[in-house]
Amino acid sequence: ERTTLHPHRCINNLITSATLCQFTQSSNRSCDCHCSRDSTMKGAFVLTVLLAAATAYYFYIPLPSTISEPWKLMLLGGVHRGIMNVGHLAESLGICPFSQVLNYALTFDKLSPMSNENLLVTDTTVGGVKAQVCQWTGGAVGELKRGVVFFHGGGWALGSAKKGSYNILCRKMAIDLKAVILSVDYRLAPEAHFPDQFEDAFQASKHFLHPEVLAQYSVDPERVGVSGDSAGGNLAAAVAQQVAMDSSISVKFKVQSLIYPVLQALDFNTPSYQQNHNVPVLSQRLMVWFWLEYLNVDHSFAHSVLTNNHTALDLNRVEPFRAKVDWTALLPPRFRKGYEPVVRAHGTPQIVEEVPGLLDVRAAPLLAEREVLARTPRAYVLTCEHDVLRDDGLMYGRRLEEAGVAVTSDHYEDGFHGCLTFAFWPTAFSVGNRSLTNYIAWLDQNL
Numbered sequence: 001e002r003t004t005l006h007p008h009r010c011i012n013n014l015i016t017s018a019t020l021c022q023f024t025q026s027s028n029r030s031c032d033c034h035c036s037r038d039s040t041m042k043g044a045f046v047l048t049v050l051l052a053a054a055t056a057y058y059f060y061i062p063l064p065s066t067i068s069e070p071w072k073l074m075l076l077g078g079v080h081r082g083i084m085n086v087g088h089l090a091e092s093l094g095i096c097p098f099s100q101v102l103n104y105a106l107t108f109d110k111l112s113p114m115s116n117e118n119l120l121v122t123d124t125t126v127g128g129v130k131a132q133v134c135q136w137t138g139g140a141v142g143e144l145k146r147g148v149v150f151f152h153g154g155g156w157a158l159g160s161a162k163k164g165s166y167n168i169l170c171r172k173m174a175i176d177l178k179a180v181i182l183s184v185d186y187r188l189a190p191e192a193h194f195p196d197q198f199e200d201a202f203q204a205s206k207h208f209l210h211p212e213v214l215a216q217y218s219v220d221p222e223r224v225g226v227s228g229d230s231a232g233g234n235l236a237a238a239v240a241q242q243v244a245m246d247s248s249i250s251v252k253f254k255v256q257s258l259i260y261p262v263l264q265a266l267d268f269n270t271p272s273y274q275q276n277h278n279v280p281v282l283s284q285r286l287m288v289w290f291w292l293e294y295l296n297v298d299h300s301f302a303h304s305v306l307t308n309n310h311t312a313l314d315l316n317r318v319e320p321f322r323a324k325v326d327w328t329a330l331l332p333p334r335f336r337k338g339y340e341p342v343v344r345a346h347g348t349p350q351i352v353e354e355v356p357g358l359l360d361v362r363a364a365p366l367l368a369e370r371e372v373l374a375r376t377p378r379a380y381v382l383t384c385e386h387d388v389l390r391d392d393g394l395m396y397g398r399r400l401e402e403a404g405v406a407v408t409s410d411h412y413e414d415g416f417h418g419c420l421t422f423a424f425w426p427t428a429f430s431v432g433n434r435s436l437t438n439y440i441a442w443l444d445q446n447l
Contacts, residue, residue: 036065058332059276061369062324063108067386068431076427077280084286097190099157099293119174129200130185132161134228135217142331146447147219148322149205149239153259153418154232156197157189165421169436176440177447180217182208186235194357201235202242209243209251225255225377225447229420230282230389231290233261237365237396244375255446257380259439263366263392265291265358266311266318266325269323271335279386282417287388288364295357304348310358312347321359322421324367330395371402380408380442382435408446410438 063070087101115121120135150168152159161183170181186200207213214221228236240256243249268288277284288306292299304310311318328341357363364395379400383393397407415431423432
């Protein structure tokens with residue numbers, strides 16, 4: 001049977017088929033679009049998760065719950081590690097020294113001298129050394145003020161009197177104490193090494209202590225103190241000893257206030273080093289790096305120093321100094337925490353032979369003789385539980401007390417290295433505010 005094809009019916013069928021085909025193709029394209037968007041969203045989600053995990057892995061380090069604001073410290077520590085990694089990369093590529101990168105990153109907030117109605121801030125030189133003077137201008141005409149010579153921290157390689165936190169600290173000290181604060185800008189590694197930093201600190205102090213210079217700033221010669229934090233605490237302690245023993249200096253310091261000072265390089269395995277070896281912002285390895293740089297030691301000796309090979313029992317030159325860093329006798333039991341001394345039978349003699357600064361009291365004030373310590377002024381020693389340098393400060397306080405010096409020990413169970421300079425925005429910690437308040441209060445009461 002033959003089927004008759006009508007033209008109108010054929011046209012209608014073609015239109016219907018075309019419409020169906022177009023709809024099908026459109027649906028397929030729409031499906032492809034949805035699938036593409038889903039894939040993009042899934043990829044973005046996976047990437048976000050991976051980045052979050054990597055960030056958490058980078059920033060997270062286990063910290064004790066007793067430390068002040070641990071998550072904030074983790075973030076701060078991550079930033080510091082990032083800066084140090086850039087520094088190591090720059091040095092390995094021959095672009096610039098490691099310390100130069102750190103110093104640039106940490107001193108980008110330098111401030112120009114800013115005075116106001118109660119404060120005069122000026123850049124100057126004292127004894128040929130650069131410094132910044134923060135001078136309270138209130139009070140009656142001719143009224144004598146207190147004076148403080150201050151040394152900033154930074155491992156003898158970083159920092160500045162003009163750096164934001166130190167600038168703010170010295171300005172606050174000048175106003176709160178109604179005093180004159182001389183903040184010394186001593187030379188830094190790697191351009192300068194021991195004894196350059198000490199000599200700058202001592203010469204600036206000696207010049208400032210001249211009666212005519214004190215008179216120029218209206219400073220009472222009976223009320224002058226010396227202070228510093230970390231490496232600056234090292235310089236303050238060493239300068240206090242030197243000034244006390246120098247008969248040519250008629251004006252002596254009334255007080256020494258040391259903020260988590262670094263005081264010895266013979267034992268890098270005290271309980272505080274073992275306990276806090278990886279706590280921000282000062283790790284055991286970084287402190288060793290600072291010491292090697294300060295004393296101009298080849299960094300290939302880092303492992304030997306970290307393991308106390310430079311103070312092994314067969315090194316006779318170290319023997320007279322062992323008792324002065326014997327933490328088993330100098331630390332209270334609660335700070336020993338069950339840790340064992342790291343003592344080697346055989347060591348690396350060339351380190352001590354090539355680096356006499358290791359046994360020089362100008363570099364390591366904890367090694368001073370009792371007779372020297374006895375002549376130094378009343379002391380304030382601030383220490384932090386979660387700081388590799390905790391035991392340096394505690395041992396020094398004990399030795400000062402044994403020598404007959406009055407010592408105020410101010411210990412912070414939730415503190416960490418550098419906390420006092422983290423009392424200001426944007427890195428303000430609660431322990432920073434407390435330690436700063438107590439530090440200035442002690443100076444106010446004793447200076």
